[in-house]
Amino acid sequence: VVSVGPKEAQEQIRSAMALGADRGILVETTDEIGALEVAKILKGVVEQEQPQLILLGKQAIDDDSNQVGQMLGALLGAGQGTFASVVTVNGDKVQVTREVDGGLQTVELNTPAIVTTDLRLNEPRYAALPNIMKARKKPLETKSPADYGVTAASKLKTVKVEPPAERKAGVQVKSVDELVEKLKNEAKVI
Template sequence: MKALVAVKRVVDANVKVRVKADKTGVDLTNVKMSINPFCEIAVEEAVRLKEKGAVTEIIVVSVGPQAAQEQIRSALALGADRGILVQTDDEVGALEVAKILKGIVDQEKPEVILLGKQAIDDDSNQVGQMLAALMGAGQGTFASEVKVDGGKVQVTREVDGGLQTVELALPAIITTDLRLNEPRYAALPNIMKARKKPLDTKSPSDYGVATGTKLKTILVESPADRKAGVQVKSVDELVEKLKNEAKVI
């Protein structure tokens, strides 16, 4: 059984981003880039499924610039078997990424497709759902537990009212949430081995997809500085401030 895992190159979660002077986007000069944290959870879950014998091969895919090879190599060091970089320097929208992944799924025929539930740069939370629609396949989003059994997979997912478990026929799309697992650190020997694992380079046109996005960024601004809080001496004073100063009640 094959597992396909999509990963995205994003600014490292521990880096404080800087807005460009012209406010057209985020300044990426000399900024550390990493695998999107939710995508890293997806890689870890695929590796765990392989360790359990449910998966025999893990393919990692990324859409982005040549530098995204670094994130694919990181996933290979964590236990993936081979990588595919769909290389483009153009901006690519969520629907276009989903179409590229659909093309790869058609070629590779994976039974399990794992994605992070969202990327921390745009927080779109769209690619997994769009891919499921394009494939006409079942989806389990916001997964906190995954169990593969034969030709089916059970996904426990987080919903507003608690937890919901759905059973999906394979192939199925699963988007991972924070509580699913704790990603491992790559050991040095595995990092060295990852350099020799196969990594193919493709282009969006190989899958009949034109790059671009239907979204236009108008303005990017840093969040406003938070004001210092105040201490109150009684509940009555708290209610008074909430009512007359904050005007939230």
């Protein structure tokens, strides 16, 4: 399991190890880094570790950008299946099924392959106390972005974050006739 972020990200790595991962790598940085920098770091990890299947979340919790998996695929020249709701591994092939507007789409990828996951991929489970205790003894390596030839400086800077403007409360109507009347006379949309 790999995470890129501050020292506190060890908690998520330990949780993943309690669920079955053998070891973890934390690429520690306190700098605000963008999706491209994360993808470059992960490229270094993949080249070093040589996994055949790279699983990533669909979107990051910080910027919700949905970019790292696709950028990693481009940097590695590897096939990718995005928004996976079903993943089937058969030898050196990976079938990824995802929901699209018209139904389901299944793609087949050669390994090494990158898969970004959707919520429907699995049912979340909880770690048992004995596994949580065992996870404390599993190896967790701490690296820096420089170990993978990446400078942690992002080309993007968050200037500010603000909530959307407050909206007025909606109006409930008791009948279709009243709704049509309000749409005609107040909203003037029909």
